[in-house]
Amino acid sequence: xxxxxxxxxxxxxxxxxxxxxxxxxxxxxxxxxxxxxxxxxxxxxxxxxxxxxxxxxxxxxxxxxxxxxxxxxxxxxxxxxxxxxxxxxxxxxxxxxxxxxxxxxxxxxxxxxxxxxxxxxxxxxxxxxxxxxxxxxxxxxxxxxxxxxxxxxxxxxxxxxxxxxxxxxxxxxxxxxxxxxxxxxxxxxxxxxxxxxxxxxxxxxxxxxxxxxxxxxxxxxxxxxxxxxxxxxxxxxxxxxxxxxxxxxxxxxxxxxxxxxxxxxxxxxxxxxxxxxxxxxxxxxxxxxxxxxxxxxxxxxxxxxxxxxxxxxxxxxxxxxxxxxxxxxxxx
Amino acid sequence: xxxxxxxxxxxxxxxxxxxxxxxxxxxxxxxxxxxxxxxxxxxxxxxxxxxxxxxxxxxxxxxxxxxxxxxxxxxxxxxxxxxxxxxxxxxxxxxxxxxxxxxxxxxxxxxxxxxxxxxxxxxxxxxxxxxxxxxxxxxxxxxxxxxxxxxxxxxxxxxxxxx
Numbered sequence: 001x002x003x004x005x006x007x008x009x010x011x012x013x014x015x016x017x018x019x020x021x022x023x024x025x026x027x028x029x030x031x032x033x034x035x036x037x038x039x040x041x042x043x044x045x046x047x048x049x050x051x052x053x054x055x056x057x058x059x060x061x062x063x064x065x066x067x068x069x070x071x072x073x074x075x076x077x078x079x080x081x082x083x084x085x086x087x088x089x090x091x092x093x094x095x096x097x098x099x100x101x102x103x104x105x106x107x108x109x110x111x112x113x114x115x116x117x118x119x120x121x122x123x124x125x126x127x128x129x130x131x132x133x134x135x136x137x138x139x140x141x142x143x144x145x146x147x148x149x150x151x152x153x154x155x156x157x158x159x160x161x162x163x164x165x166x167x168x169x170x171x172x173x174x175x176x177x178x179x180x181x182x183x184x185x186x187x188x189x190x191x192x193x194x195x196x197x198x199x200x201x202x203x204x205x206x207x208x209x210x211x212x213x214x215x216x217x218x219x220x221x222x223x224x225x226x227x228x229x230x231x232x233x234x235x236x237x238x239x240x241x242x243x244x245x246x247x248x249x250x251x252x253x254x255x256x257x258x259x260x261x262x263x264x265x266x267x268x269x270x271x272x273x274x275x276x277x278x279x280x281x282x283x284x285x286x287x288x289x290x291x292x293x294x295x296x297x298x299x300x301x302x303x304x305x306x307x308x309x310x311x312x313x314x315x316x317x318x319x320x321x322x323x324x325x326x327x328x329x330x331x332x
Numbered sequence: 333x334x335x336x337x338x339x340x341x342x343x344x345x346x347x348x349x350x351x352x353x354x355x356x357x358x359x360x361x362x363x364x365x366x367x368x369x370x371x372x373x374x375x376x377x378x379x380x381x382x383x384x385x386x387x388x389x390x391x392x393x394x395x396x397x398x399x400x401x402x403x404x405x406x407x408x409x410x411x412x413x414x415x416x417x418x419x420x421x422x423x424x425x426x427x428x429x430x431x432x433x434x435x436x437x438x439x440x441x442x443x444x445x446x447x448x449x450x451x452x453x454x455x456x457x458x459x460x461x462x463x464x465x466x467x468x469x470x471x472x473x474x475x476x477x478x479x480x481x482x483x484x485x486x487x488x489x490x491x492x493x494x495x
Contacts, residue, residue, distance in 0.1 A: 107428065277425060278382035285417035291403065291410075296420050306421060307428025319386040320468065324430030327469070 006062035006185055008037035009053075010092075011082060012044060013068030013075035014102045014151060019093040020044045022168035023065070029175045036182050037063070041082075053081055061085050063181055065092040065164075069099050069316060070152045074145035083158040088181075088191070090198075094167040096154040098268050098276075099316020101167070104308060106150045106315050106322035114147070150322040163197040167266035167313060170252050173199035197271070201250030204270045205263045209245055209254040211235045217289030221302025224262055236262045237287055240302070242309055246283035247276050265313050275319045277310035284310075340394040340460040342369040344453070345384060347377045349407040350443045351399030357446030365450035366457035369397060376400070377438075378411025382422045385436055389426075390468050395435045395460040397453065402440040412440075432463055 012020065024030060033039070040061060041048045064086040070076050083089055094100035105113050119125050135142045154160050164177060177199045183189045192198060201208065213235045222240045224230065236243040236257060244265035245257065256263050269276040284303070290296045303309050311318055346352040352373045358365060374380060377400025385396045398419060400412040416438065423433040437456050441449045 275383045275386050278386055278422075281382045281418055281421045281425060285414060285421050288417050290417070291413045293416065293420065296417050300421055300424060303421075303424075305428070306424040310425055319383070319390040320429050320431075321390075323428070324468075326430075 005036060005038040007040045007060060008033060009039070009041040009061045009064040009082060009086065010044075011041065011064065011066050011068070011078055013066070013079065013096070013154075014071035015068030015093065015095045015100075017044060018168040019065075019067035019095075022093075022166075022171055023174055025171040026175045026178065027171075029178055032182060033178060036185060050078070050081070053078075053085060056085050058084050059087050061087065062185075063088045063090070065090050066154055067093040067096050067168075069095040069102050070148070070154065070157045071102060071105075072145035072147050076148070076157055079154060079157050088161050089154075089158070090162045090164055090177075091154040091160045092164050093169055094165055094266050094268060094313050096160075097163045097165045097317065098314045099151055099153050100266070100313050103151050103153075103314075103316030104312070106326050107307065108323065109325050109328065110147050110149050150326050151316050152321075153317045156316075156321075161194050162192070163195075164199045165197065165249060165266070165268040166199070166252065169199055170255075173251055197249070199251060200267060202271055203250045205245035205248045205250055205252065205254050205257070205267065206235075208250045208252070209235075209257045209263075211257055214238060216287075218287050218299070219289055220299055221284075223304075230260060232260060237283070242284065242303055244280060244310075244312070247273060247279035268314060268317070276314035277307075277318055280310040338461060338465055340368050340457055340465070341392060342395045342397055342453075342457060342460060343388040343393045344369040344371045344397040344399065345377070345380050346371050346373055347400045347407075347412075348373055348375045350401040350405070351377075351439070351441040351449060353443035354399075354441040354445045354449035357443065358450040359446075361446050363446055363450040365453045368457045368460075369453050376406065376408050376411045377415035378406070378408060380415050380418065382418055385422060389431065389435070389466060392468070394463070394466045395437070395456065397437050397439060397456055399439045399441050399449070399452075402442055405442065431466070431468075434459060434463060435466065 010020065010023065039046065041053050064082050066079065066082060066089060068075065070079055091097045095102055114130060117123065118130055119128060131144055133144060133146045166173065180189065184191055212233055216238045218238065218240045220240050221242055224241045227239060227241055231239055241262050243257065243262035245263040247270060248263055248265045249267040249270045251267050265276065269279065273279045288296060288299050290299055346355055355371055377398060380398055388396050398415065400415050401407065403412060406412040419436070419438045423436060426436065427433050439452045441452065
């Protein structure tokens with residue numbers, strides 16, 4: 001072992017901060033991180049300047065956990081910077097892997113997003129003030145990050161070594177991955193092939209779900225709050241509740257179905273699934289017990305937002321990536 | 333459409349047992365239909381993973397035609413009903429993505445219906461021609477940091493803001 005500890009960085013782009021909490025939620029394991037790594041950059045946990053990172057040697061950070069999607073030019077700059085400075089760049093959490101909830105904004109053009117944020121009835125903005133990308137003040141010109149037209153997962157911007165999905169990744173999975181990297185540092189094992197998804201199971205949430213599955217077909221879709229009572233032992237999809245388990249990668253231990261709620265799909269596409277939503281369309285279509293188009297349409301009416309339902313976490317990472325209006329340049 | 337030179341690119345998924353043979357029949361009977369469609373043979377319309385449709389649309393197709401055996405006549409008993417249900421849900425998802433649902437079409441055609449296959453194909457091509465090119469993901473090639481979206485968010489206070 002060398003005297004110099006390998007360097008560790010963690011960054012948040014367009015994200016909520018839940019991934020950082022999940023890392024801290026590994027409890028004592030975080031001490032292992034401190035013992036084995038020199039934490040050089042982690043804005044949520046310690047003071048750091050971008051210029052400090054810029055001054056580092058290329059490839060000098062051993063492990064960077066990057067959470068959050070790329071929503072603005074600052075996110076993009078740091079993504080490229082950390083790629084350059086890191087040996088191992090991990091797309092950490094659903095946002096970096098596939099866009100997650102912020103990726104749903106890809107259904108709206110940037111102008112609409114800003115308008116909603118700054119000028120709806122929940123926001124008191126009588127003078128219609130909007131953020132400016134640059135602003136002149138006596139001290140000079142001030143800048144804020146410029147929004148890009150759609151949110152992109154990390155691998156649409158830079159080369160990614162590993163993917164670790166989850167919203168957030170489960171702490172026991174994070175601990176397992178940290179253990180793995182520490183073992184690699186000490187020469188006890190080797191890294192998985194580049195491009196692997198780590199900290200996950202190799203099947204679907206359904207396989208981890210203890211609920212009973214029969215071959216039952218359904219005659220209506222309902223929101224879970226409209227089903228009373230929800231059978232605690234029966235597959236939720238069979239109860240007509242759109243559950244995203246059939247398309248979702250295992251690894252969480254089916255926490256939501258265990259707790260009585262439907263899987264919302266935060267672990268992203270299961271292995272071999274090219275398009276998450278398409279797999280879910282197939283799964284939902286399979287349980288509908290109807291053959292007449294009119295009848296099928298009636299059942300489908302029970303899913304009020306089909307696009308949001310099948311792409312809740314995966315829109316930005318899907319084959320289509322965004323709504324057509326969001327692709328377009330505003331004002332066109 | 334103002335662009336009179338636009339020739340739609342259509343991907344057609346056909347069932348081995350009926351609609352592929354209908355296309356064959358149309359060919360051997362020398363029926364004319366629009367040459368815009370590229371056929372891909374599946375064993376059954378039930379094999380159609382919606383991924384195929386999304387991938388076609390995301391990689392340059394302007395429309396996708398799915399064809400299968402008439403209801404009740406599936407070689408695999410009832411898989412064409414599955415295709416129908418997927419198709420109806422897929423269209424709803426496409427609407428959410430801002431894609432005209434007419435760009436995906438489901439046609440039932442038996443092995444004897446070469447004429448129907450030819451007519452439906454031509455009608456579909458004309459419909460897509462009217463809708464215009466899809467051009468999905470072309471924006472992908474543009475530099476993302478261009479000034480898009482900015483005009484609507486850079487305007488500051490309308491005039492002076494009272495203190």
